[in-house]
Amino acid sequence: MSSIKEVAKQAHVSVATVSRVLNNDPVVKPATKNKVLQVIKEMNYKPNLLAKNLRKQASRTVVMVLPSMSNPYFSEIARGAQAAAYDKGYNIIIGTIESKRWILDTYINMLKTNLAEGIVFVSSSVSKELLETLVDEYSVVLCTEYYPGINAACVAIDNKKAGYEAARELIRRGHTHIAYIAGSSASSSVAARIEGYKEALNEAGIPFRPELIAGAKNKFEHVKEIVNGILGQGMQIDGILTHSDLQASYVLKGIKEKSIGLSDEVGLVSFDGTFVAEITNPTLTSIVQPLYDLGYTSVCKLIEKLQGESGDEEEGLILLPHHLEVRET
Amino acid sequence: MSSIKEVAKQAHVSVATVSRVLNNDPVVKPATKNKVLQVIKEMNYKPNLLAKNLRKQASRTVVMVLPSMSNPYFSEIARGAQAAAYDKGYNIIIGTIESKRWILDTYINMLKTNLAEGIVFVSSSVSKELLETLVDEYSVVLCTEYYPGINAACVAIDNKKAGYEAARELIRRGHTHIAYIAGSSASSSVAARIEGYKEALNEAGIPFRPELIAGAKNKFEHVKEIVNGILGQGMQIDGILTHSDLQASYVLKGIKEKSIGLSDEVGLVSFDGTFVAEITNPTLTSIVQPLYDLGYTSVCKLIEKLQGESGDEEEGLILLPHHLEVRET
DNA sequence: CTGAAAGCGCTTACAG
DNA sequence: CTGAAAGCGCTTACAG
Numbered sequence: 022m023s024s025i026k027e028v029a030k031q032a033h034v035s036v037a038t039v040s041r042v043l044n045n046d047p048v049v050k051p052a053t054k055n056k057v058l059q060v061i062k063e064m065n066y067k068p069n070l071l072a073k074n075l076r077k078q079a080s081r082t083v084v085m086v087l088p089s090m091s092n093p094y095f096s097e098i099a100r101g102a103q104a105a106a107y108d109k110g111y112n113i114i115i116g117t118i119e120s121k122r123w124i125l126d127t128y129i130n131m132l133k134t135n136l137a138e139g140i141v142f143v144s145s146s147v148s149k150e151l152l153e154t155l156v157d158e159y160s161v162v163l164c165t166e167y168y169p170g171i172n173a174a175c176v177a178i179d180n181k182k183a184g185y186e187a188a189r190e191l192i193r194r195g196h197t198h199i200a201y202i203a204g205s206s207a208s209s210s211v212a213a214r215i216e217g218y219k220e221a222l223n224e225a226g227i228p229f230r231p232e233l234i235a236g237a238k239n240k241f242e243h244v245k246e247i248v249n250g251i252l253g254q255g256m257q258i259d260g261i262l263t264h265s266d267l268q269a270s271y272v273l274k275g276i277k278e279k280s281i282g283l284s285d286e287v288g289l290v291s292f293d294g295t296f297v298a299e300i301t302n303p304t305l306t307s308i309v310q311p312l313y314d315l316g317y318t319s320v321c322k323l324i325e326k327l328q329g330e331s332g333d334e335e336e337g338l339i340l341l342p343h344h345l346e347v348r349e350t
Numbered sequence: 351m352s353s354i355k356e357v358a359k360q361a362h363v364s365v366a367t368v369s370r371v372l373n374n375d376p377v378v379k380p381a382t383k384n385k386v387l388q389v390i391k392e393m394n395y396k397p398n399l400l401a402k403n404l405r406k407q408a409s410r411t412v413v414m415v416l417p418s419m420s421n422p423y424f425s426e427i428a429r430g431a432q433a434a435a436y437d438k439g440y441n442i443i444i445g446t447i448e449s450k451r452w453i454l455d456t457y458i459n460m461l462k463t464n465l466a467e468g469i470v471f472v473s474s475s476v477s478k479e480l481l482e483t484l485v486d487e488y489s490v491v492l493c494t495e496y497y498p499g500i501n502a503a504c505v506a507i508d509n510k511k512a513g514y515e516a517a518r519e520l521i522r523r524g525h526t527h528i529a530y531i532a533g534s535s536a537s538s539s540v541a542a543r544i545e546g547y548k549e550a551l552n553e554a555g556i557p558f559r560p561e562l563i564a565g566a567k568n569k570f571e572h573v574k575e576i577v578n579g580i581l582g583q584g585m586q587i588d589g590i591l592t593h594s595d596l597q598a599s600y601v602l603k604g605i606k607e608k609s610i611g612l613s614d615e616v617g618l619v620s621f622d623g624t625f626v627a628e629i630t631n632p633t634l635t636s637i638v639q640p641l642y643d644l645g646y647t648s649v650c651k652l653i654e655k656l657q658g659e660s661g662d663e664e665e666g667l668i669l670l671p672h673h674l675e676v677r678e679t
Numbered sequence: 680c681t682g683a684a685a686g687c688g689c690t691t692a693c694a695g
Numbered sequence: 696c697t698g699a700a701a702g703c704g705c706t707t708a709c710a711g
Contacts, residue, residue: 024688035698040690050696070463071404072688075703080400090428091625096419103446107456112465114443117432127436134399135704136441241628270629277631296420299570300599302606302631353704364682369706379680401704405687464688681711687704695697 025068032060043068080136082112083323085164085316086128087143089117092239092267093295094312098143098164101316109324118146125151132159139327141319142166145208160326164319167209167338174326174336176319178343180210183308184217186345187262187290190306192225196260196288198233200251202272204264205238211264214292218262232256237268244271245281252282260288266297269305269350289350303349311341354397361389372397409465411441412652414493414645415457416472418446421568421596422624423641427472427493430645438653447475454480461488468656470648471495474537489655493648496538496667503655503665505648507672509539512637513546515674516591516619519635521554525589525617527562529580531601533593534567540593543621547591561585566597573600574610581611589617595626598634598679618679632678640670 025043029036034057041049042057049057060066074080085102087095099115106113114137116128125147131137132155139160142152149168155161156173163175191199201218203211215234222229232254237247244263251258261283263269269291275281291298294309318339354372358365363386370378371386378386389395403409414431416424428444435442443466445457454476460466461484468489471481478497484490485502492504520528530547532540544563551558561583566576573592580587590612592598598620604610620627623638647668 026688036689037691037698037700038696041697044690048696053696067459067462069404069688070465071400071407071409072703073690075398075400075404075687075705076689076691078400078703090419090425091422093420093422096425099419100446100448103453107453112443112460114441117429119429124432124436130396131441133396136399267629273631274629297629300596300603300626301629302602355704365705366682366684366707367680370681373706377680382680398704401687402706403687404689404703405705405707407687683710685706685708687706689703690701692701694699 025066028057028060028064028066031064032057078135080112080138081110082114082131082137083139083141083320083327084114084116084128084131084137085141085143085320086116086118086125086146088146089119092265093297094265094293094310095143097295097312098316098319101313101318102141102320103316104313105317105320105324109321111320111324113320129155139323141323143316143319145204145206160323162319162323162326164315165210169209172336174322174339176315176322176339176341177210178310178315179340180213181217181220183292183310183343184214184262185221186217187214187292187308188218188221189224190290190345190347191260191262191288192221192227194260194288197225197227198230198257199227199260199262199288200248200256200258201234202244202247202261202263202268203234203236205236205243207236211236214262214264230256233258237264239265239267241271241274244268245275248272248275248281248283258283258287261290263289263291266291266293266295266301266305266307269307270297270301273301273303273305273350290345291350294346298346298348306348306350307346308343309346310343314341354395357386357389357393357395360393361386407464409441409467410439411443411460411466412468412470412649412656413443413445413457413460413466414470414472414649415445415447415454415475417475418448421594422626423594423622423639424472426624426641427645427648430642430647431470431649432645433642434646434649434653438650440649440653442649458484468652470652472645472648474535489652491648491652491655493644494539498538501665503651503668505644505651505668505670506539507639507644508669509542510546510549512621512639512672513543513591514550515546516543516621516637517547517550518553519619519674519676520589520591520617521550521556523589523617526554526556527586528556528589528591528617529577529585529587530563531573531576531590531592531597532563532565534565534572536565540565543591543593559585562587566593568594568596570600570603573597574604577601577604577610577612587612587616590619592618592620595620595622595624595630595634595636598636599626599630602630602632602634602679619674620679623675627675627677635677635679636675637672638675639672643670 141162143164167175291307294307298305470491472493496504620636623636627634
């Protein structure tokens with residue numbers, strides 16, 4: 022109802038002055054300012070941000086897209102992202118792709134139609150090709166996955182080191198036939214973790230067997246098939262590394278219901294360290310990622326970029342610390 | 351860069367005509383339309399929605415606030431909500447309160463500053479007092495929790511019936527000392543489920559013991575304390591109903607690590623039916639709620655309300671079906 | 680069927 | 696220190 026014009030009339034000043042006090046312009050005389058402030062309060066006036074945004078050609082909104090929310094891994098990242106946006110005075114729109122291209126397009130359209138100023142892509146929620154077309158027109162930050170050759174900041178953990186540490190833990194316990202259930206897509210994090218895993222094997226003098234590596238989705242049936250597939254080739258397995266807590270929980274489930282041909286003596290180390298790792302039985306030993314911080318830092322980087330003048334500095338990889346949490350598996 | 355004005359110039363028409371083809375106004379001559387469409391494509395023009403929104407005084411955006419995302423219960427609701435928004439051509443902003451009043455205020459401010467047109471509150475993400483001040487000025491829908499006396503549509507399951515069915519299942523198995531770990535807040539769903547529980551006891555001739563009921567948060571420590579507190583009073587427990595899957599998983603954890611004084615013979619029925627119920631060991635018997643549909647329907651109702659002319663019809667309770675899924679506990 | 684013009688509610692040089 | 700005025704990029708009666 023009430024617009025800036027009515028406030029101006031009531032306060033006997035111009036709309037310009039009202040706008041100035043709204044924006045805390047120090048130039049307005051205290052007496053004037055107080056009068057206007059009082060009228061604003063009396064009228065319960067709230068500025069129409071639709072108008073402000075148009076005038077300033079800025080929505081002060083960023084978007085974060087994630088593959089889904091079904092994995093608590095992503096909700097923690099989203100939580101950090103939300104906090105960062107508020108700390109910086111931005112709105113944030115968090116969306117999940119659910120593997121649907123049209124949903125992704127909806128969010129990208131927000132960029133193109135001025136509804137959002139920048140975007141962070143979490144995990145592999147976007148293809149490299151699409152990214153290439155976006156990167157020089159819009160501000161984008163990557164979270165969790167790195168795309169070499171793409172000029173966008175990426176916030177992640179040191180996946181190679183993490184893969185190394187996870188494998189070393191199993192080796193330390195005496196496991197030598199270590200399967201690696203990687204993520205379902207060929208991503209930079211998968212590649213890096215495998216590299217680290219190989220390094221740990223190498224260090225321990227254990228031969229690398231490519232047959233022990235396979236990707237799987239975060240679905241019970243898929244994980245079961247993959248593990249049984251490896252066993253079916255006559256491979257032994259006495260240790261497993263999984264790409265996520267969820268996958269590890271499925272391994273446990275399969276062992277328990279005997280649909281996966283492994284004994285419960287198998288060593289199991291998962292990635293992520295979400296609450297899932299603590300509610301399984303046994304609880305999961307895992308590489309815990311600083312999920313909240315990953316989300317928080319990604320959004321901060323994005324907003325810095327939006328506010329930076331040149332923005333032409335080299336975009337790089339920002340690594341956040343992870344750690345191995347030894348639990349029961 | 352390119353605005354409607356430049357498209358108009360290139361196409362040798364007025365901006366009014368460009369606007370008309372943009373909005374699919376059937377009045378424009380096909381030849382003109384095609385010419386404009388072609389220029390739009392050539393220039394890769396995208397309308398500035400900031401301007402459109404201001405002009406139309408509508409953001410075509412709704413918000414959904416949830417207490418948090420840490421419980422997969424909420425992420426499923428959010429998933430449904432997102433889908434509904436897209437199906438209806440709206441943007442949706444999904445936010446989590448994390449028990450912080452200032453975050454809630456941020457989202458409510460989006461309503462007041464014209465950034466959003468309506469809001470759905472999930473679970474007890476808002477107090478009744480605040481709701482009362484919002485309800486006659488803005489479009490609001492409640493999801494999961496009902497506030498009697500508040501004129502807002504509410505989408506939920508029949509909690510009384512669900513509580514009844516959950517309790518009856520335990521009674522059917524021969525359990526007679528059934529504890530009820532309710533939600534942490536005094537909410538309509540808690541009250542209704544307890545009513546149903548009482549009804550089942552009554553039907554079976556089992557006396558109701560108020561000492562067997564206690565609220566708990568979705569925290570391991572809290573659930574442990576509550577259960578042990580009941581046992582400490584000298585109460586027996588051979589069955590438990592929990593407000594959430596998460597709480598049930600904590601009971602299981604406590605039994606396993608012997609920090610909760612219960613045997614694994616205890617009957618356990620949880621509410622929600624999220625993936626948590628399937629990854630615990632044993633898996634959880636639970637009342638599964640149509641989470642996705644709850645979110646989807648809530649947003650649909652909200653948008654209908656926004657689009658409805660009068661909007662003065664009586665707001666009511668919309669009940670969606672649930673069912674009992676018997677698993678291992 | 681199309682165009683000229685007003686206006687959505689703000690912000691911000693510019694002048695005083 | 697304050698105001699008049701232009702303008703952000705659209706939409707939409709109104710006139711023709």
